[in-house]
Amino acid sequence: MSLSCSETSVDSGPAWQRDAADHLWMPYTQMQTAPLPLPVVATEDVYLVLSDGRRLIDGLASWWTACHGYNHPHIAERVAAQLEVMPHVMLGGIHHEGAVTLARRLADLLPGDLAHVFFSDSGSVAVEVAMKMAVQMWRNRGEGGRNRFVTFKHAYHGDTTGAMSLSDPERSMHAHFKGFLLEQYCRPIPETDEEQAAFCAFLESHREQLAAVVIEPLVQGAGGMRFHSPAALAAVARIARQQGLLLVADEIATGFGRTGSMFACEQAEVVPDIMCLGKALTAGTLGMAATLATGEVFEAFLGDESEKALMHGPTYMANPLACAAAHASLDLFEQHSDLAQVQAIEKSLTELLKPCRSLPGVVDVRTRGAIAVVQVERLHSEEKLCERFVQAGIWLRPFHDMFYLTPPLSITPDQLHQLAGATVEVIGDWSRS
Ligand SMILES: Cc1ncc(COP(=O)(O)O)c(C=O)c1O
Structure with a gap:
């Protein structure tokens, strides 16, 4: 990392900044040439x-x-109060009020029957969980061949390898991992009648191998900041349903008001089978994400056999401080x-x-x-x-x-x-x- 950034030379910056070039590995950054952050x-x-x-x-x-905005007093108060009582506990075998009430609150807020909430610590992991939910749901139902996903050109779903595989292989920042990632089907978002008919035909001809269609509703973020119409989103949802496929809505960027409704899916009256949330869930306070599933998806994991259970469990899932921040943010959405x-x-x-x-x-x-x-x-x-x-x-x-x-x-x-x-x-x- 170069030390020549005119805005912030190390001489004028704080003492701790001297260590940045030697020790702090920045994201998406050519460390040899980039100016100091x-x-x-x-x-x-x-x-x-x-x-x-x-x-x-x-x-x-x-x-x-x-x-x-930053440092909202209500969020600060709730997180500070939680810090006094219990900063963290594992979610295996024990649980806590903040997690249960947050799960219920999200379920009440979301459209339809997205009532089963699996917490994680970042958006990419929420997407990985969604992928595993979809694939394991079909396996639990005896359809083990459904291992692939349909995604869209310009999509971006995160930086972990499963989430990368859902992103546009040509355009996204993941292009140079070609050959390493799982292979999915990447299609254009179908806006016109002809495109929708072609999308339908594609799903029909590949149905047996498909687990789900995955979409960023209304706004594709880091893959190109492109917008599509609520009608196109509704058509994708309708066609996926017609073909008996799951629909995963990645609302990690669009959730919590960014597009004008609490969730972008609402503008197309779409209820996905699985939804991913993250980013603004804690209003910029702590890392937290969630993958929500409908009763139908959840029920496929029930049974006497322990192997039918969802095989995932992040160490910091449903961290109580993050739950407190998310509750406080939802309070603010209610009050302001x-x-x-x-x-x-x-x-x-x-x-x-x-x-x-x-x-x-x-x-x-x-x-x-x-x-x-x-x-x-x-x-x-x-x-x-x-x-x-x-x-x-x-x-x-x-x-x-x-x-x-x-x-x-x-x-x-x-x-x-x-x-x-x-x-x-x-x-x-x-x-x-
Ligand atoms: C739509 C979408 N999905 C997933 C992610 C990944 O989230 P995270 O960076 O928290 O892993 C992002 C991040 O920008 C995103 O915009």
């Missing part, structure tokens, strides 16, 4: 506070997690208008980012809920762009061929103006350079 010493409301005192509006909500505010955020971002549409090199500007994307022909010098955003007082990271914004849902109109204004200014300079 920015030293963040605190968070507050929608701000990241740097060691030199600068405050940046976090346009990414720490990878879609901090839905109510963060969800109602998503529509206003969508409207403002659509309006405020309009000037980007006519910039040279910009090919698309799109918004859905509290997600905005400025797609460009080609990006270069991403690090310089990051620096420019920081100079403009905001935190954004350009990615592949796009700039994207996923701010906290609690962002105020003034803060949103500042975020979008700085975004337009930096993209404008970039496009004219």
Whole structure:
């Protein structure tokens, strides 16, 4: 990792930063050439506070997690109270109130009969659990040949190997693991009648080997920040059902209000058989994820034989501190208008980012809920762009061929103006350079 980042030279940064280059292995980062990451010493409301005192509006909500902003007193209180009583216990053979009440609360909140909740510690693991649930459900029912999944172009489902296999093998960041991963079927999301007929024919001809169809509802995240219509999602669900296949909805990014409804599936009136949640589940406080299944899926694991049980169990599953944070976040969704505010955020971002549409090199500007994307022909010098955003007082990271914004849902109109204004200014300079 280079020590030459002009924004944060080691000389001006905090003492602990000196060890970063030698000891901290950063994600998705070429450690030889990347500048040192920015030293963040605190968070507050929608701000990241740097060691030199600068405050940046976090346009990414720490990878879609901090839905109510940072350091919300209600979340802090509930987690602190839980820390006094019981920071952690294993979930094998014993359990605790926070886990049971959170499972019930999620089940009540989710559409349909997604009443059986399996907790884990990250989104990727929640996806692995969903895959194992689907495959083992069929095995428990005597259909052992159903080992493959249908996924979609531009999909991203996580970084563990099973989850990677569900991601688009051509476009995603997992492409160079080709040959190592499980092979799945990757199809285009069927929008038109013809595409839906072709999708149906594909499922029909491969049905015997298939365990489930897996989709990120309405918004595909890290695989391309692409949106599809509620009608396409409803068609995928209908066709999967017609063909007797399970539908897995990965709402790890879209869940908890990001697209304008609590869960994206609601906008298409789709109830999947299995749903994955993560990211904003604890509102950016602690790592936690969940895989929820319907009664029909759950019942396939019941019986006298112990081998029929679901064979998974993360050490930190249903961690009591994370349960407390998730409860507090759900309290806030009940008490405040963060969800109602998503529509206003969508409207403002659509309006405020309009000037980007006519910039040279910009090919698309799109918004859905509290997600905005400025797609460009080609990006270069991403690090310089990051620096420019920081100079403009905001935190954004350009990615592949796009700039994207996923701010906290609690962002105020003034803060949103500042975020979008700085975004337009930096993209404008970039496009004219
Ligand atoms: C749709 C989706 N699924 C799964 C994951 C993986 O979650 P995690 O990074 O918590 O493992 C992500 C992360 O970005 C995601 O966006």
